[in-house]
Amino acid sequence: MEPLRIHEGLVCPLNRTNIDTDQIIPKQFLKRIERSGFGQFLFYNWRFDDDGNPRPDFPLNASQYKGASILVAGENFGCGSSREHAPWAIQDFGFKVIIAPSYADIFKNNCVKNGILAIQATEEEVQTIIKKAETKGYTLTVNLEKQVVTDKEGFEIHFDIAPYPKEMLLNGWDEIGVTLNYEDKIKQYELAHS
Amino acid sequence: MQTPKNIIQKIWEQHVVHQEEGKPDLLYIDLHLVHEVTSPQAFEGLRMNGRKVRRPDLTYATMDHNVPTRERHMIKDPISKKQIDTLKQNCQEFGVTLADINHPDNGIVHVIGPELGLTQPGKTIVCGDSHTSTHGAFGALAFGIGTSEVEHVLATQTLWQARPKTLNVKVNGKLGTGVTAKDLILAIIGKFGVKFGTGYVIEYTGEAIRAMSMEERMTVCNMSIEGGARAGLISPDDTTIEYLRGRKYVPQGEAFEAAAARWKALATDEGAVYDAVVEIDAAEVEPQVTWGTNPGMCIPVTANVPSPEDTEKASEKDEIKRALKYMGLEAGQPISSVKIDHVFIGSCTNSRLSDLRKAAEVIRGKRVAPSVKAIVVPGSFSVKLAAEKEGLDQVFTEAGFEWRDSGCSMCLGMNDDIIPSGERCASTSNRNFEGRQGKGARTHLVSPEMAAAAAIAGHFVDVRKFTAQEVM
Numbered sequence: 001m002e003p004l005r006i007h008e009g010l011v012c013p014l015n016r017t018n019i020d021t022d023q024i025i026p027k028q029f030l031k032r033i034e035r036s037g038f039g040q041f042l043f044y045n046w047r048f049d050d051d052g053n054p055r056p057d058f059p060l061n062a063s064q065y066k067g068a069s070i071l072v073a074g075e076n077f078g079c080g081s082s083r084e085h086a087p088w089a090i091q092d093f094g095f096k097v098i099i100a101p102s103y104a105d106i107f108k109n110n111c112v113k114n115g116i117l118a119i120q121a122t123e124e125e126v127q128t129i130i131k132k133a134e135t136k137g138y139t140l141t142v143n144l145e146k147q148v149v150t151d152k153e154g155f156e157i158h159f160d161i162a163p164y165p166k167e168m169l170l171n172g173w174d175e176i177g178v179t180l181n182y183e184d185k186i187k188q189y190e191l192a193h194s
Numbered sequence: 195m196q197t198p199k200n201i202i203q204k205i206w207e208q209h210v211v212h213q214e215e216g217k218p219d220l221l222y223i224d225l226h227l228v229h230e231v232t233s234p235q236a237f238e239g240l241r242m243n244g245r246k247v248r249r250p251d252l253t254y255a256t257m258d259h260n261v262p263t264r265e266r267h268m269i270k271d272p273i274s275k276k277q278i279d280t281l282k283q284n285c286q287e288f289g290v291t292l293a294d295i296n297h298p299d300n301g302i303v304h305v306i307g308p309e310l311g312l313t314q315p316g317k318t319i320v321c322g323d324s325h326t327s328t329h330g331a332f333g334a335l336a337f338g339i340g341t342s343e344v345e346h347v348l349a350t351q352t353l354w355q356a357r358p359k360t361l362n363v364k365v366n367g368k369l370g371t372g373v374t375a376k377d378l379i380l381a382i383i384g385k386f387g388v389k390f391g392t393g394y395v396i397e398y399t400g401e402a403i404r405a406m407s408m409e410e411r412m413t414v415c416n417m418s419i420e421g422g423a424r425a426g427l428i429s430p431d432d433t434t435i436e437y438l439r440g441r442k443y444v445p446q447g448e449a450f451e452a453a454a455a456r457w458k459a460l461a462t463d464e465g466a467v468y469d470a471v472v473e474i475d476a477a478e479v480e481p482q483v484t485w486g487t488n489p490g491m492c493i494p495v496t497a498n499v500p501s502p503e504d505t506e507k508a509s510e511k512d513e514i515k516r517a518l519k520y521m522g523l524e525a526g527q528p529i530s531s532v533k534i535d536h537v538f539i540g541s542c543t544n545s546r547l548s549d550l551r552k553a554a555e556v557i558r559g560k561r562v563a564p565s566v567k568a569i570v571v572p573g574s575f576s577v578k579l580a581a582e583k584e585g586l587d588q589v590f591t592e593a594g595f596e597w598r599d600s601g602c603s604m605c606l607g608m609n610d611d612i613i614p615s616g617e618r619c620a621s622t623s624n625r626n627f628e629g630r631q632g633k634g635a636r637t638h639l640v641s642p643e644m645a646a647a648a649a650i651a652g653h654f655v656d657v658r659k660f661t662a663q664e665v666m
């Protein structure tokens with residue numbers, strides 16, 4: 001996994017609440033047995049009409065958001081199914097950071113495992129960012145070390161993140177590798193409980 | 195005297211392998227259920243790193259999401275077939291027990307776990323599927339995980355988990371006649387919202403919960419995730435013990451009695467506290483129908499479809515507008531006036547024997563409305579067989595339902611069972627998200643009884659009146 005320390009990127013707003021993982025990656029695309037290549041199907045039913053043509057009014061299709069790497073959305077983002085195909089698709093499409101007022105637990109967990117930073121901001125902060133991003137090409141700089149997001153106009157927000165996911169993201173660690181260092185303790189547990 | 199504890203705290207403490215300041219706990223996993231959709235990348239990860247499945251004996255696999263419900267040995271979609279074949283190969287290679295597509299133990303992962311007695315009180319249970327919360331009905335701590343976590347559990351039999359907050363959902367009083375476990379859980383999510391449980395594990399308590407059978411408790415716990423909680427559970431009692439007695443994978447004889455005593459001791463202590471408590475009066479719950487595009491958008495069958503004007507909040511107005519548009523409904527129209535095209539009785543929420551029995555009771559001797567296409571998909575092979583033994587398949591087919599083989603089927607439409615765009619389905623499943631049952635499909639979540647009554651009437655009806663009429 002790639003470490004994520006400081007990231008500067010274009011913002012794409014998606015001003016909807018309760019965006020579920022069935023929308024992020026519809027089920028017909030869950031049949032692959034690989035981990036990559038899901039980006040083309042991201043928000044498929046919202047991005048494309050019945051004939052497979054891009055819907056011009058959907059933000060991800062707008063030329064002004066082309067190349068965006070920061071996705072900003074409404075509350076309870078990623079609710080529903082536990083499918084990790086959702087963060088895979090988000091990442092494969094090019095997003096590295098998500099900003100929303102709240103997330104579903106499983107989704108948030110899945111993000112960390114894939115090196116995506118899911119920032120929890122207040123409803124007000126999110127709306128401010130969305131407004132700015134809707135009117136012009138808008139970039140933000142995310143500093144995970146310092147836990148702050150800034151733009152070039154002096155806008156600044158601080159966010160909370162627990163120490164463990166922060167460390168994982170900063171270092172881009174493979175979690176299984178980390179856990180295998182605890183082999184002795186796992187063995188002890190198994191002996192005591194068998 | 196020791197401080198009283200709730201069951202969530204007790205199970206957690208029994209499973210901590212390692213604890214350290216500033217880190218989540220390393221938690222031991224007792225049972226890992228695997229299915230074909232969320233596991234291929236995890237097994238691939240093991241292979242790439244030269245890792246083994248640490249405890250194949252604590253791992254159990256089934257195939258359910260993709261399986262056809264007709265002619266199941268012939269999977270027409272090549273990609274579905276590939277996923278199913280991949281699981282088979284992976285299970286062989288890594289030594290994992292698999293309830294293969296034609297195995298008598300096969301079925302929806304959350305139906306067979308309890309049926310086989312793999313699900314037991316006090317266990318930590320995970321599966322790459324969010325409805326793993328179902329197993330909480332037995333007093334197990336059971337939650338859905340992503341594919342990276344599936345790989346992590348396969349390799350280490352553990353997970354790093356932050357200690358969850360605990361939430362007590364207290365259901366006071368009794369449910370009325372014709373009001374089911376499904377209606378209760380929908381009403382809870384309708385009342386408290388689709389994210390009230392985020393960050394929590396729920397324990398359901400109260401008179402109405404105690405009165406429920408295990409199958410009803412599974413329906414309630416199943417949908418905990420729709421309220422945002424990764425897990426929801428119910429303290430074990432005699433109902434739990436009697437359900438488990440004699441099942442394939444539980445201890446037998448004296449060992450069972452010893453286990454039963456341990457299980458009962460897990461129940462929440464008198465005076466234990468939670469991080470939060472919410473209450474609901476069971477007597478006030480009516481049969482529910484969802485009108486919108488998430489499970490919190492539900493109303494009693496006696497009510498009218500809400501309007502964007504009912505709320506002040508701009509984001510909510512917007513959500514209601516979008517949902518009405520997608521669902522093709524008018525604000526203010528009685529939900530009972532809504533005509534349906536399809537009925538689906540099935541899914542890990544409502545496809546067990548008692549669900550099928552109750553639905554069959556409603557339709558016995560009647561005919562499905564001519565405009566309605568109705569199917570029943572039992573949750574497992576063994577549910578199907580048991581139902582056929584009682585002649586329920588006859589009742590359904592005589593009424594005009596199709597009687598299918600088991601699987602997830604129309605709950606998410608990964609196989610051929612999908613609802614065409616713009617058509618409307620009364621479904622006993624758990625998610626009414628846009629496109630869940632097919633692109634453009636309109637899903638209304640209801641109980642099996644309500645689905646059965648709607649199939650006959652061709653539109654939503656209050657099942658309480660529907661059956662009363664019949665008696666008259």
Ligand code: SF4
Pocket residue numbers: 258259302303304323325541542543601602605606623624
């Ligand atoms: S029945 Fe539906 S909700 Fe349950 S496991 Fe299958 S797809 Fe998931």
